[in-house]
Amino acid sequence: MAATVGKEVEAARRGDEEEERKEGKRRRYGLVEYRALPVYLRDNEYILRYYRCEWPLPQVLLSAFSIHNETLNVWTHLIGFFIFLVLTIYTATKVPNVVDLQSLQHLPDVLRKADLHKIQTELVACLPSLPHLSDLQKVKDELRSSWNSIEVLPSLSRWHLLELLSSCLPHRFTHSNETSLSVLQSMKEDIANMIAPQLIRPIARWPFFAFLGGAMFCLLASSTCHLLSCHSRRLAYIMLRLDYAGIAALIATSFYPPVYYSFMCYPFFCNLYLSFITILGVATIAFSLLPVFQNPEFRTIRACLFFGMGASGVIPVIHKLILFWHQPEALHTTGYEVLMGFFYGIGALVYATRVPERWMPGKFDIAGHSHQLFHVFVVAGAYTHYHAGLVYLKWRDLQGC
Structure with missing residues (x-):
């Protein structure tokens, strides 16, 4: 019993x-x-x-596909990462041809109907007046044999071609019955746009790709941080530092295209601004490694630090406008940069003030809270800056220094 x-x-x-x-x-x-x-x-x-x-780590990884208060934080930046990955591939494969395609698409009807062989012959005759050419006969022979087989020539810009066309073509066609001087005058800029990309050595692309790399690193680091930080104290510590490093990298590399392409003809200022933002970015990353930096009471300081990094870009932008106030590209890129700064600034403000969840605690636990909005503004700002970079590339490819 x-x-x-x-x-x-x-x-x-x-x-x-x-x-x-x-x-x-x-x-x-x-x-x-x-x-x-x-x-x-x-x-x-x-x-x-x-x-x-x-x-446990397996459940943490699988939680990317479940609903919790970090789900949208993970996916807003993960989707942004894939967007910029596609943009990087597109830039590497298509952008070198963008100038050619856009120039050809905007040629006037008179140029499409013109005798390109005759124009080619006259340009060959004008080649000796082009500057910076050491082997004129070789270039003339190549131009005669094939319109598209010209070797890349150094230090030859669209403005050199315009000067050539202004001084040479009208003079040679003054007594021609086939093409009037007025028609040639209206054609010369379009001809220069068409020919210049074939004659100019493309400018360096590394500042643009540095920005794209910084954007992808930031977005992927942020997404990974929000996914894995709940696993353990140690992993949360590592992921938060990686997240802060990604933010600093995005801000620092965002400076590279506007500074390099604006001041590529002014090496002192180019090196000065690039060195300053690089040192500031490294210092910010180093400061973010301090354990106290992740405490909630330092949220506002974190936002102000990163905002201050971005705000320091006002100085080179103003300098650019002073140097190139007469260039429409300078105004165009500045407009994009102002819009980018607006997105980043609003995002930092939302992040620091924790709006809107502070107004209605518990109502935005799954969707709509400040960190998600901050992520959306970051992706929007980076995408705006990408378009500014395309304008810089076209501007410098066509004009040079």
């Missing part, structure tokens, strides 16, 4: 232990409230529910 009772008690005890283990597993892999979080995971007291807390 006692043995039977003992067996029943043991079975009941095992049943209770199994139930407790199952309940513990449900609690461990379930979503918890803010007050149940360890201190290192507490960042925004206005987000009240749907937190993942110290999940």
Whole structure:
């Protein structure tokens, strides 16, 4: 009898232990409230529910496809990463031909109907007046044999071609019955646009690709941070530092295209601005490695630090406008840069003030809280800056220094 009772008690005890283990597993892999979080995971007291807390790594990775308060934080920047990956591939394969295609698409009808062989012959006769050519006969022979087989020539810009066409073609056609001087005058800029990309050595692309690389690093680091930080204190520490480094890298590399292409003909200012923003970016990354930097009370300081990095770009932009106030490309790129600064500034403001969840705690736990909005503004700002970079490339490819 006692043995039977003992067996029943043991079975009941095992049943209770199994139930407790199952309940513990449900609690461990379930979503918890803010007050149940360890201190290192507490960042925004206005987000009240749907937190993942110290999940095993496999469950953490799979949680990218489940609903919690970090789901949109993960995907807003992960989708942005893939957008910029596609833009990088497009830039590497298509952008070198953009100037040619755009120039040809805008040729006037009179140029399309013109005798290109005759224009080619006259340009061959004018070649000796072009500057910076050491082997004129070779160029003339290649131009005669094939319109598209010209070797890349150094230091020859669209403006050299315009000068050539202004001084040479009208003079040679003054007494021609086939083409009037007025028609040639209206054609010369379009001809220069068509020929210049074939004669100019394309400018360096590395500043543009540095920006694209910085954008992809920032977006991927941020997405990874939001996905993995709930695993453990150590991984959260590493991921947050990676996230801050990505933000600093994006801001620093965003300076490279406008500074390099604006001041490529002024090496002193180009090197000065590039060195300054690089040193500032490295210093920001170093400061972000300090453990105290991740504490919630330093949220405003973090936002102000990164905002200050971006705001320092006002100086080279003003300098560019002073140097190139007469160039429409300078105004065009500045417009893009102002819009980019607006997106980044609004994003930083939303991040620092924790709007809108501070107005209605718990209402934006899944969607619509400040960090998600911040991510959207970052992607919008970086995409705007990409378009500014395309304008810089076309401007410098056609004009040179």
